[in-house]
Amino acid sequence: MEFKISKELIQELEQLIQNKNDQQLEVLLNDMHHADIAEILDELDFDEATYIFKVLDSDKTAEILLELEDDLRENILGRLSAKEIAEELDELETNDAADIIAELSKDLKAEVISELQDVEHAKDIVDLLRYKEDTAGGIMHKEMVKVNENWNVLTCVKEMRIQAENISRVHSIYVVDDENRLKGRLSLKDLLTTSTKTPINDIYIRKLNSVTVDTEDIEVARIMQKYDLEAIPVIDELGRLVGRITIDDIIDVIKDEADKDYQLAAGITQDVETNDSIYEHTKARLPWLLMGMLIELIASYVIKGNEGTSQKFYTLIIFMPLLSATAGNIGVQASAIIVQGLANGTLKQFSRSYFSKEIAVAMISGTIIAMMVLGYHTFMYGQFQVGMAISISIVVVILFAAILGTLVPLFLHKNNIDPAIATGPFITTTNDVFGIMIYFGIANLILGF
């Protein structure tokens, strides 16, 4: 049932493009879903993709534009005139159109806007451009059904018919006063079962969740999920209804947020994708690598400082990678649990009971690992005393890593820094340096080399 791209299809399309057989291309693609066509265009080279794009109707291409990968979209837009871009945007919902305009150069932006045919639509798009990307204003759209509290049911139904024409999904009917201030919502059922002369004022529901234009997008996502809403109205500082956010807008927010955590944990700053350039990849990744390197230079300094010629020093050295890895692993585990707890709301701040739980887990894990290392070391090298020193150090380092792993993300969160950084290279390398210091320090105390 589902569409699958085939090599044959791609070859057929390339052949048709070469022969400039526009008619056959249209026949082949006309019945396809715009998301499928976008998937096909992403497989073709830029010239071929642009060729097909120009063959298709603008009601189709507008939607395709939204689904394309960034670099292809940029390329195609670069080959269109301001007027042609405006034609595409006239077909789109306000928020999608605003997103595309936001990607254009400043000059082109103004030109495209002036070419938009539908003045109301243009005004709405310009309005949306004012808001920051990661706020309710930045993700809302202008398309919605709203009625005046002073109307009666008949006027209301008439007006709704006009408004609903441009809206794919009604979800809710919002009620405003003469100043456009949001007052409540209307149930479709009530509207259809009440006499046509009933004033809206008598039947609308006063209780309604809403967000303001500057509410953070992840907060909007949280509210909509918590209350299981499919749409939420957006108001400005004066309580005026200015837009609406639907659940499909929110899915992207949720995914982006999860992706960002994952990327921070992996030491990638921006949202790089496989098809970004070498420069972009290096820019997103090298700073973390360099930072990690600089921190680890401190580690080299610590080792150098502890260098001894005794056999004991050698024995410590050979377990250093084990120690680093174990401490790193437990630290990341501890941080990741905190980061997720903060993200899904099961944890709000430092909790003594959770902290002691984490210490217990670290103690249990640390002891088991230390005992195994002690056994291995005694068996392999027969030095029980050195083994004991190493094992005790391992427990302490693991404990320390777990504590740091728990406290650092909480500290970052409290200071409004994304706690997901605490699962990334900065903390793991820092942890490494502390671990090595503690390791040599304790072993030194016990063994006295």
Next chain:
Amino acid sequence: MEFKISKELIQELEQLIQNKNDQQLEVLLNDMHHADIAEILDELDFDEATYIFKVLDSDKTAEILLELEDDLRENILGRLSAKEIAEELDELETNDAADIIAELSKDLKAEVISELQDVEHAKDIVDLLRYKEDTAGGIMHKEMVKVNENWNVLTCVKEMRIQAENISRVHSIYVVDDENRLKGRLSLKDLLTTSTKTPINDIYIRKLNSVTVDTEDIEVARIMQKYDLEAIPVIDELGRLVGRITIDDIIDVIKDEADKDYQLAAGITQDVETNDSIYEHTKARLPWLLMGMLIELIASYVIKGNEGTSQKFYTLIIFMPLLSATAGNIGVQASAIIVQGLANGTLKQFSRSYFSKEIAVAMISGTIIAMMVLGYHTFMYGQFQVGMAISISIVVVILFAAILGTLVPLFLHKNNIDPAIATGPFITTTNDVFGIMIYFGIANLILGF
């Protein structure tokens, strides 16, 4: 506008519970949203939460039950009789009810099902219990509006009114034949603008996305997002319409999937949360720690084998943490980009062009880092030759880590193993061992100690 839990509210509730002032409790909580009440109950202790739960009406408590944290829900369910649980389930949608039943013990399960009042509802719930959790069958619900292709518009509207009563959001009207096989969907607009005698057969839309009961849940999520669907019908092997999945069901799938990747990267097997027990935490985390430890024992063996008494060996040792960390970081970066590329579909398999890009990024980063280390080493210790050996090894190790980081997740993906494992402790520690081997090997070749 939004609800916020306050200490005062919690104290007031605790006071009312102590005084057994049920009436006041009801007054206080009756106007609240069930999600807010669940948030409050999560803050109280089990006895208090159960007390409030029993005071409230079952139409409210049923919804609250769904929102509670797992351990509290389990606790409350444990204090209810089979009949009481059944009363709660009668208020819920089929999929939510099935999820709760699935958590019960085998004996209790049967008892609760036999106590369900609404026989149709019970049948639907039992039907849902058959499907695996992570399939379309496992997340779909039975509530939907379906009409027969042989009906006319009038019969259709009448039937719809009856069916729609139990459904919070209609989304789509599905058309089936006499055998209940899915044929297409009906647009509400067409239904309302056609004469009442028109046969459904003349007006329904034949083209319709659907999934089968055993489609993986993440595949359902992908399809619904790609085609921007708010609901999708689910059919069985014979093409019969058996359920429906809505976009809010999918949000959980998307979040769980993202969480799982993050957890695998952090070395946590199960979905542990801050409020899980020490045992559960240890069970989810210790295996990864032990595996990391065992792999690193190999590293200790490699170092032991290369042990020399020369000054050169010492110099190699002090940069070992730097080498491990840098290789680890670049390996995780490479893997994470692949994992995300596979997840969002921008990458489908091994791509030569991406592979060469990754090698370029690794070469650039490796060279920059190696040159900085060479500079530092020459400045600090004045041994240019040893510095060169270290720097060359660093470039090779980084290159190796990037290649492994790129290929391993692709290999895992091809063999149907979750590629996110490649960003976790297993690969980072393995990488570490290889890195140390290469490091000593190359340095040994150059320096000949």
